[in-house]
Amino acid sequence: MAHYYQPDIETMPREELRALQLERMRESMRNAYENVGVFRERFDAAGVTPEDLTCLEDLARFPFVVKQDMRDAYPFGMFARPNAEVARIHASSGTTGQATVVGHTAADLANWADCFARGIAMVGGSADSTIQVSYGYGLFTGGLGAHAGGEAMGCTVIPTSSGNTKRQVQMMRDLGTDILACTPSYALLIADTAIELGYDPATEFPISAVICGAEPASQNMKDEIAEKLGVQYCDVYGLSEIMGPGVAMECAEGGGIHVAEDQFYCEVVDPETLEVLPDGQWGELVITTLARECCPLVRYRTRDVTRIVDEPCACGRTHRKIDYLRGRTDDMLIIRGVNVFPSQIEQVITEFPEIAAQYQIILTSNGPLDRVELQVETVPDFPFDEVRKLEDLKRRLAAELKGNLQVAVEIKIVEPKTIERSMGKAKRVVDLREGTNR
Amino acid sequence: MISQLSVFLANERGRLAAACRALADAGFNMHSLVLADTADFGVARIFCDRPEEAAALLAEAGYRAAVTPVIAVRVPNAPGGLATLLEFCDGAGMNVEYGYCYSVGPDTAVDVLKIEGEGAEAKLAEGGFDLVEADEIYAV
Known part of the structure; x- marks a missing residue:
């Protein structure tokens, strides 16, 4: 009822x-x-x-x-x-x-x-x-x-x-x-x-x-x-x-x-x-x-x-x-000419149970090209003592992102709490590209 | 099995020092430390006293830290000590995920191995290898 x-x-x-x-x-x-x-x-x-x-x-x-x-x-x-x-x-x-x-x-x-x-x-x-x-x-x-x-x-x-x-x-x-x-x-x-x-x-x-x-x-x-x-x-x-x-x-x-x-x-x-x-x-x-x-x-x-x-x-x-x-429409990132919404990246991340929900996207300029770095944390019980498993996780996440966004993303696994926990609106994107004033 | 303290660290200046300081200040003595490093992160693999407590302390301080079961084997400190052990693992179908070694005095060395899957310890013992007990390395 x-x-x-x-x-x-x-x-x-x-x-x-x-x-x-x-x-x-x-x-x-x-x-x-x-x-x-x-x-x-x-x-x-x-x-x-x-x-x-x-x-x-x-x-x-x-x-x-x-x-x-x-x-x-x-x-x-x-x-x-x-x-x-x-x-x-x-x-x-x-x-x-x-x-x-x-x-x-x-x-x-x-x-x-x-x-x-x-x-x-x-x-x-x-x-x-x-x-x-x-x-x-x-x-x-x-x-x-x-x-x-x-x-x-x-x-x-x-x-x-x-x-x-x-x-x-x-x-x-x-x-x-x-x-x-x-x-x-x-x-x-x-x-x-x-x-x-x-x-x-x-x-x-x-x-x-x-x-x-x-x-x-x-x-x-x-x-x-x-x-x-x-x-x-x-x-x-x-x-x-x-x-x-x-x-x-x-x-x-x-x-x-x-x-x-x-x-x-x-x-x-x-x-x-x-x-x-x-x-x-x-x-x-x-x-x-x-x-x-x-x-x-x-x-x-x-x-x-x-x-x-x-x-x-x-x-x-x-x-x-x-x-x-x-x-x-104004959160939309234009990365190497491709339209990307942060929500698309988040969607991919949440499909990986090995990765914690917090993330941050860092955009920088690499000469004329945009460089995209995605910072993520593993969940606490991930077997991080094996470098191979960490590297494999990075590779799979990068491939999945590339497939979804059509943009190459570099993955950086960071220590817990590196990414600020939000109490209000989460700052998911840090745009340090030259010529942008975000 | 030996409890190895594993700590994930950003490959940035001062991170290893900070982790070691946190353990030192809490009175945890370290007996060995080996660092696996990549361009943007490193993993410290540590034998220290009361590893479960040490991992909890670091996790509380914001580190990604955990206890990992590994196998430690006492071998002669002589040519072929490690080679014999690894050949045995290979022959027994055991895949070594990673390993490191340190000498204990002039006659003995300890080879530490993380081996994929179950039952490695039993196979090594059957093969006549001298497994090190946890309390021989650190305070439990």
Whole structure:
């Protein structure tokens, strides 16, 4: 028996949902056009007004916005509401440039909490559940987003934030955490720390689910987390420009992540031509907000690579899924002219049980050529005393990577803990190439 | 079987020194150390007192360290001591993964071998070789 948080919305018949989307999209566009300068300029330049939207497909006639537009509008240029109506401000991590600031009205925050609470229901959570939020709290949307979702559901919320991993394990055990919300790399670190402390969290801890997002994770890494903690893995998608975690969440059926389609309209476009692609084709995800009051966005290019999965889901939810993210168009590494996503490398690594999950990619210049070094660690019980076995492992891993990426990768096996364990977003790629400014 | 302490080390300046210092500070006396090195990493193979404890100490300090069972054979410190042993292994179908030797005084040498598969110790004993016991090398 499936369990919903807002059954009327989550299982709304498709036609009804599409009608709701169109109605809300028009309203959201008016809000953007009338109150945000950049949208008025762009719409006028493109010769379109919100009145031109007669069906959802008409959206393709409207211009895109990108992250740079939000940076240029710093701090309040994207706000459609006066300060008196703004309840909270979040900002992106700014790791790739000027921070982007996003405002939320009280209604925006309530909608966000509802979106995340739907995911809590997807992992079987209820008011009776205890949710431990080990995302960082602060300007980053992870902590407070998951926190509000837990409160909306009526859960007991433990706001541990990230860090102090041994205490995280102790809280998880002593307070009987049912659901852990954090980045996947941190979930793995917590699991490994629990195991190092002598516990078997899969059997000894009551935890039954993790809700993980904010950084890419391969299927193997998700499986490893699910196995070590003995939990259902729920992939949560979100981005601070759009809202935060909860834009899309994964139900127990898997096969992708359900977009909160009453709140967001998704298109997938070809990142080169910007043409809208048919369902099922991989491309860049473009999101239009349908109910955001303070910072409405029309056709925001997320840079995230996915596809729309338009198949009915056995869980009963009618909201369509997007596929698990394959990477970001701007995380994409161009190595010797070949497009490589770090997630592809991670996928290969996790197919080698001899190799631990942590890794780092070091890019350097070797004259005109790019040199790629992949640093990995063996698992503790690997027979590393035999040089031959280590060399053989390197050879097999290099061959597998070459086959998958079409790029030669040098493998370096390093001592444990050489690769920094992450408490937030893992730094997987160190680009030291000349002429790059990553 | 002898418990050899095996330590994986990055082939970088100071790593071996740091590992040795960690053992020294914890009072572990070493009786032999052999280094297998490649361009980017090395493996230190060590006989020391209380090898299980030493491995746990190093692992706790962030090293990749483990105890590996190896065979130690006492041979005459004379031409052919090692050759005879290896020929026997070859003849008995035993594949030697790696080995190293050290002299003990003017008359004796110890040959240390890691041999693939099971039963090597029994075969060597049957073949008349003098196997060294762990407590003859280090404090157990």
